[in-house]
Amino acid sequence: MALSAEQETMIWKTLNDTRGKIEPSEYKNYIFGVMFYKFLSEKAEGWVKENAGNQTWAELWEQDAVRASDFMKRSLGYVIQPSDLFSAWQSAISEDKFNVLMMSDSLSRFNKNLYGDAKEDFAGIFDDMDLTSTRLGNNAQMRTATMIDMINLMSKIETEDNTDVLGDLYEYLIGMFAANSGAKxxxxxxxxxxxxxxxxxxxxxxxxxxxxxxxxxxxxxxxxxxxxxxxxxxxxxxxxxxxxxxxxxxxxxxxxxxxxxxxxxxxxxxxxxxxxxxxxxxxxxxxxxxxxxxxxxxxxxxxxxxxxxxxxxxxxxxxxxxxxxxxxxxxxxxxxxxxxxxxxxxxxxxxxxxxxxxxxxxxxxxxxxxxxxxxxxxxxxxxxxxxxxxxxxxxxxxxxxxxxxxxxxxxxxxxxxxxxxxxxxxxxxxxxxxxxxxxxxxxxxxxxxxxxxxxxxxxxxxxxxxxYVDTFEEEEPVDAQKLLDDMKEINAKEKQLMSELSEQFDQLVGTDEESSKYLELLKEALNNAR
Structure with a gap:
């Protein structure tokens, strides 16, 4: 099942609540990078389930890291070692052991372990995620907190039963970032x-x-x-x-x-x-x-x-x-x-x-x-x-x-x-x-x-x-007689209202010299209007 409109709105609101002072045009580079890394990690873990029998990825890696690495690279074009998986980031956060350096090391190892034609397709794909930028925070602790917020948000998105969820969310967020990025x-x-x-x-x-x-x-x-x-x-x-x-x-x-x-x-x-x-x-x-x-x-x-x-x-x-x-x-x-x-x-x-x-x-x-x-x-x-x-x-x-x-x-x-x-x-x-x-x-x-x-x-x-395409819409013809009759009716109503207003003014009496003078001026103005 795809994400509902309510879930998409929640994710967009959370993104804005957690991005701090980072401009949307720059923030998208980080959130999309985290999202894509989650996608690659889950794809790798899914591949292990299908191809490694009853062994876990960590067990295969411990037995023979070189062979395990080569095994995954030849199939997926890349390799993510067990300690670098998105799920490993999640575990480190839950144990209060995560820091932004762990993330940058994972991305660095990913870039160094690309295979064959995949090198061209994946090379530099995370380069826009500058994890040393002061926009994420003035020190490593603040930058770590910012990235934890992003990882936690992506952790709420369940993709096990539907691999299209991340792709659909990605398209939704691209549209939302576009709508909030002006000319860019x-x-x-x-x-x-x-x-x-x-x-x-x-x-x-x-x-x-x-x-x-x-x-x-x-x-x-x-x-x-x-x-x-x-x-x-x-x-x-x-x-x-x-x-x-x-x-x-x-x-x-x-x-x-x-x-x-x-x-x-x-x-x-x-x-x-x-x-x-x-x-x-x-x-x-x-x-x-x-x-x-x-x-x-x-x-x-x-x-x-x-x-x-x-x-x-x-x-x-x-x-x-x-x-x-x-x-x-x-x-x-x-x-x-x-x-x-x-x-x-x-x-x-x-x-x-x-x-x-x-x-x-x-x-x-x-x-x-x-x-x-x-x-x-x-x-x-x-x-x-x-x-x-x-x-x-x-x-x-x-x-x-x-x-x-x-x-x-x-x-x-x-x-x-x-x-x-x-x-x-x-x-x-x-x-x-x-x-x-x-x-x-x-x-x-x-x-x-x-x-x-x-x-x-x-x-x-x-x-x-x-x-070549005439879209001009002709206006309805004007009924001159009806227009004349409407004008006469409006004039008649105007005269009647002015007459009634004049009678009401005549019944008014000032309580002192100043108010009496003011009333006379109003009556004179009314007579001139008639």
Whole structure:
């Protein structure tokens, strides 16, 4: 059974009560690190139960530590010795023997005992947990107390009967940290409803593929990769889905690695990289002067909007054969990179600002090339304030590498949402409506229109949604006679009230010279008003 909403709220409240002066954007690095270590420890202990017969991990370690270590590493890619398990931390706390040095030693030993391909997937994953930072406390005793609070909180989360609990909690907390981190949230979070729309658009009709490759060139915390995979029938089958992603910000890159593994993705199926997507092509790309790029069944992206980038000397870059995006706005650079890595029968979805639909100059030329080559399949307008890091309205653009048709489906979903505290939220029915409209590909009055290439050319390749979907609501015609009658009735009532008020004033008598003078002034004002 997953955590209830009440349990999630309790955990979030407890986190805020115990984090002290640590900012949420930094605190998440510690709490997610503790959560992930708990996940790895419990996975290791579960593996021991399945493979060690009646012996405990401590007994195996005592008999032959080298052999036991090698045994676990070859299966899991890592090893956690008995004294370093999360359960050992819990025992030390209950016996009042725990200190922050014990924790840092455990993490250090974990990093030194990685195996084979797992070295790349786990290396440095706990580096954001600076256990010597004064933000945790001014001395070792205070830092120990802070970490004990985190360990105790994670100890309340039972995962024995449901391995998805930690993964689901991780996603919930990512969303909560995003909502409380302002502009920084855009570095790592895409709202689940938006991810769900993109995932369904990408996987529709392809759910039964035996093998499926996914790529996100600006992956943030990896939620787009996970949500897309969840709609595949092979989700959870080892080796069936391969996850590729790249992220520039190291802290966010670590979040993604943790997120995927805590959702049951084996390290063998994860191919993530901490690097700059635009400045260095990946995966594979150019090696020793030969371009051998890897192509994917689906590419999804929610890149930073209108990012400044170094666009010098890009003309020879094969990714940008349709043109080089301006230095002040990398939107089309991310789009073209994604399209380049798409298989011939693949599909991609990317979140972008509305400006890509109508801006001219270099962007206008790129847009024309994309349309002339039939790559753009759909443009979907989303509500404003749907992302935690920006209030601007955005779009989802769906593209394909090899389309026969040249029409473009326009969907205006900007008015379908539910208001939340500081943002707008797509409801399940809004998500379903978008997906169904995309699949049906038919006109819906004031919501969707399939535009022909002739229409697009007539609009000079401008894809601004209002040019194709008219959402204007005509006002009810004014009944002039009724309006005149209402005005007459109001005037009559006003005269009657003024007359009654005047009569009441006439009956008033002042008790002294000053009050009598005041009453006369009021009567004079009333007569002037009439």
């Amino acid at each position: 949230a855009g570095e790592f979070y895409t709202p689940h409803q938006v991810s769900d729309v993109m995932a369904q658009l990408l996987t529709s009709g392809r759910e039964n593929k035996e093998q499926y490759s996914l790529y996100d060139p600006a992956m943030g915390s990896g939620s787009l990769l996970l949500t897309t995979a969840s709609h595949m029938q092979k989700a959870g089958v080892r080796g069936a889905i391969k996850y590729y992603g790249q992220e520039l910000i190291t802290t966010t890159f670590n979040l993604a690695r943790m997120n995927l593994m805590m959702h049951g993705v084996e390290y063998n199926d994860i191919n993530l990289r901490n690097a700059d997507t635009l400045n260095g092509d990946w995966p594979d790309g150019v090696r020793e002067g030969i371009d051998s790029p890897r192509m994917f069944d689906a590419v999804m992206a929610n890149p930073p909007y209108s990012l400044k980038w170094d666009n010098k000397n890009r003309e020879e870059d094969v990714r940008f054969k349709y043109g080089v995006a301006p230095a002040s706005k990398a939107d089309y650079a991310f789009l073209l990179h994604s399209l380049y890595h798409l298989k011939q029968d693949g599909r991609m979805a990317i979140v972008l600002p509305h400006g890509v639909l109508f801006r001219g100059a270099a962007e206008g030329k790129i847009r024309k090339q994309l349309l002339d080559n039939h790559h753009i399949s759909a443009v979907i307008g989303l509500p404003e304030k749907i992302f935690t890091n920006t209030g601007i309205p955005t779009i989802i653009m769906v593209l394909e590498k090899h389309r026969q048709s040249d029409d473009v489906l326009f969907i205006d979903a900007s008015n379908d949402f539910e208001k939340a505290k500081n943002s707008n939220v797509l409801r399940d029915k809004d998500v379903d409506k978008i997906v169904k409209t995309y699949l049906d590909r038919k006109d819906i009055e004031k919501y969707a229109h399939v535009a022909t290439m002739d229409e697009i050319i007539e609009n000079d390749y401008n894809l601004n949604i209002p040019r």
